[in-house]
Amino acid sequence: MTIYNVTIANRDNAVYEVDARRPLLDSLRDQGVDLPYGCKYGGCITCAAKLTDGQVDQRRQVALNNRQIANGYVILCVARATSDITLEIGVESHGQLYRNPFLDPLKPHELKADLATPKDH
Amino acid sequence: MECCGPGYASPAEAIKAPREKLLYTIAIYTGTGIQKPDYLATVDVDPESPTYSQVIHRLEMPGIGDELHHMGWNACSSCFDDGSMSRKYLILPGVRSNNLHIVDTATDPRAPRLHKVIDGAEIKSKTDLSGPHTVHCLGSEIIISFLGDAKGEAPGGYLHLNKDFEIVGRWENSMGDIKFGYDFWYQPRHNVMVSSEWAAPNTFMPGFDLEEVGHLKYGRELHFWDFEKREPIESMYLGEDGLIPLEVKFHHDPDSTHGFCGAALSSNVIHWWKDDAGKWQWEKIIDVENEPHPEWPIPVPGVMSAILVSMDDKYLYLNNWLHGDMRQYDISDPHNPKLTGQVWMGGLLGKAPEVNGVKMAGGPQMFQLSLDGRRLYVTTSLFSTWDNQFYPEIREQGGVMVMIDCDPENGGMTLNPDFIVNFGNEPGGPARCHEMRYPGGDCTSDIWL
Numbered sequence: 001m002t003i004y005n006v007t008i009a010n011r012d013n014a015v016y017e018v019d020a021r022r023p024l025l026d027s028l029r030d031q032g033v034d035l036p037y038g039c040k041y042g043g044c045i046t047c048a049a050k051l052t053d054g055q056v057d058q059r060r061q062v063a064l065n066n067r068q069i070a071n072g073y074v075i076l077c078v079a080r081a082t083s084d085i086t087l088e089i090g091v092e093s094h095g096q097l098y099r100n101p102f103l104d105p106l107k108p109h110e111l112k113a114d115l116a117t118p119k120d121h
Numbered sequence: 122m123e124c125c126g127p128g129y130a131s132p133a134e135a136i137k138a139p140r141e142k143l144l145y146t147i148a149i150y151t152g153t154g155i156q157k158p159d160y161l162a163t164v165d166v167d168p169e170s171p172t173y174s175q176v177i178h179r180l181e182m183p184g185i186g187d188e189l190h191h192m193g194w195n196a197c198s199s200c201f202d203d204g205s206m207s208r209k210y211l212i213l214p215g216v217r218s219n220n221l222h223i224v225d226t227a228t229d230p231r232a233p234r235l236h237k238v239i240d241g242a243e244i245k246s247k248t249d250l251s252g253p254h255t256v257h258c259l260g261s262e263i264i265i266s267f268l269g270d271a272k273g274e275a276p277g278g279y280l281h282l283n284k285d286f287e288i289v290g291r292w293e294n295s296m297g298d299i300k301f302g303y304d305f306w307y308q309p310r311h312n313v314m315v316s317s318e319w320a321a322p323n324t325f326m327p328g329f330d331l332e333e334v335g336h337l338k339y340g341r342e343l344h345f346w347d348f349e350k351r352e353p354i355e356s357m358y359l360g361e362d363g364l365i366p367l368e369v370k371f372h373h374d375p376d377s378t379h380g381f382c383g384a385a386l387s388s389n390v391i392h393w394w395k396d397d398a399g400k401w402q403w404e405k406i407i408d409v410e411n412e413p414h415p416e417w418p419i420p421v422p423g424v425m426s427a428i429l430v431s432m433d434d435k436y437l438y439l440n441n442w443l444h445g446d447m448r449q450y451d452i453s454d455p456h457n458p459k460l461t462g463q464v465w466m467g468g469l470l471g472k473a474p475e476v477n478g479v480k481m482a483g484g485p486q487m488f489q490l491s492l493d494g495r496r497l498y499v500t501t502s503l504f505s506t507w508d509n510q511f512y513p514e515i516r517e518q519g520g521v522m523v524m525i526d527c528d529p530e531n532g533g534m535t536l537n538p539d540f541i542v543n544f545g546n547e548p549g550g551p552a553r554c555h556e557m558r559y560p561g562g563d564c565t566s567d568i569w570l
């Protein structure tokens with residue numbers, strides 16, 4: 001079993017060990033971290049956190065657009081660690097997650113993956 | 122005819138019902154940063170009571186993250202002739218969790234209690250549905266629109282529950298070519314149901330990306346169903362006039378074929394009816410102009426997220442969530458509505474930043490009218506992620522419930538100065554309130570057979 005360390009920057013840098021095969025939401029909640037969630041399948045964004053270091057596999061998420069991904073957001077209910085990582089959790093980390101869609105439109109490459117066109121087009 | 126079932130013999134009887142004394146609204150913490158369950162709040166709306174205009178009870182859901190939103194009764198006037206039925210249970214779906222909470226409001230109306238939870242995972246595995254929205258009863262049974270399949274993809278379908286809240290299965294026989302689901306209303310004497318379109322849960326739950334409207338990820342059609350056959354028979358393509366058609370309401374008069382839909386993004390009211398040749402027709406009858414805003418590069422759309430028809434079918438109420446106004450139209454001639462009242466509360470245009478001493482976050486959003494048509498209760502939160510995009514200050518300030526006095530004789534509406542419920546002051550922290558219902562049935566629940 002592969003184990004990685006998760007550091008939670010906005011919880012006094014608390015460190016938790018997680019199984020690389022399990023979604024981060026489950027692993028962290030099992031260890032007592034109080035995290036928001038809703039749908040638990042990667043579609044609703046409620047569980048988003050910000051990844052500030054390391055890598056995750058979040059191929060199953062369908063909630064984030066490419067701008068949110070570029071800003072470091074990860075969907076904890078489906079994301080699995082693929083290295084040691086550092087996260088900011090909870091709505092305190094959601095500063096860039098929500099934007100007024102009329103004032104700050106997305107460019108074609110910033111849409112969700114199923115609609116985005118490559119950046120150089 | 123036995124007459125001891127729930128509700129009223131007719132809309133005219135409903136109007137004569139005693140004044141509402143209690144009102145239920147859902148209040149949410151999902152998406153707010155407060156790690157507590159959403160709850161059903163009981164609000165005292167009896168002006169003779171010492172706790173008038175206050176939350177007097179809170180029923181917490183068992184878990185966090187539901188996002189309670191709309192709700193519906195187990196029975197309505199459609200069972201008026203059935204003495205074995207009663208309006209006892211309120212069904213509260215969690216849009217994000219897929220859980221259905223069945224709440225007993227009759228044993229103690231002031232302090233509702235949880236009767237049963239239908240687990241969201243069970244609904245997914247038995248019916249391949251997620252993203253519950255509108256609840257209607259259907260004689261002694263219940264149908265609920267779901268906006269997605271178990272993976273959150275459109276168009277979803279309809280869950281059928283029996284009166285003991287057991288899953289019967291899917292209600293519809295076919296979704297035809299329908300691309301999205303949302304709200305629905307039916308008129309049994311004409312064997313018709315009309316349904317509208319929001320988007321797939323995976324599209325709307327994370328928030329609103331405007332570009333996705335152009336990519337056809339949001340709806341622009343209305344669907345007419347053969348109600349008995351449980352399948353769609355005709356779709357109306359509304360185009361630019363009907364972007365994101367949300368709430369659908371028929372006249373309460375069971376003989377009428379007239380109905381209305383609010384297209385949220387176009388901020389138009391669409392009217393439909395059956396013509397003399399028996400063909401369904403539609404037209405746009407209200408068009409709320411976009412308004413300029415000093416900080417916006419384009420004019421602000423109204424975002425008409427809800428509509429309501431008074432029990433006497435004389436007035437249509439609508440909101441403009443981004444502008445900040447509630448409007449009343451006389452629809453005695455449904456082809457030619459006349460604006461008869463307007464009230465400002467919150468909104469982005471800055472016309473009423475404060476109401477009765479409370480700073481507003483959000484704009485008018487959901488509303489419920491008293492059966493006699495004189496009191497309109499209005500709340501300010503739309504949906505957690507969308508609130509966070511347009512009114513981020515609602516996180517600290519919470520939602521608000523206000524009351525508007527309406528004049529059903531001459532038209533007109535004014536803010537009531539004595540009533541306000543500030544959900545920013547809730548004991549668990551600022552909460553957001555959305556849909557409201559009265560114990561005795563209301564203007565958005567009952568259908569007559």
Ligand code: FES
Pocket residue numbers: 036037038039040041042043044045046047048063075076077078
């Ligand atoms: S809980 Fe919905 S996306 Fe994770």
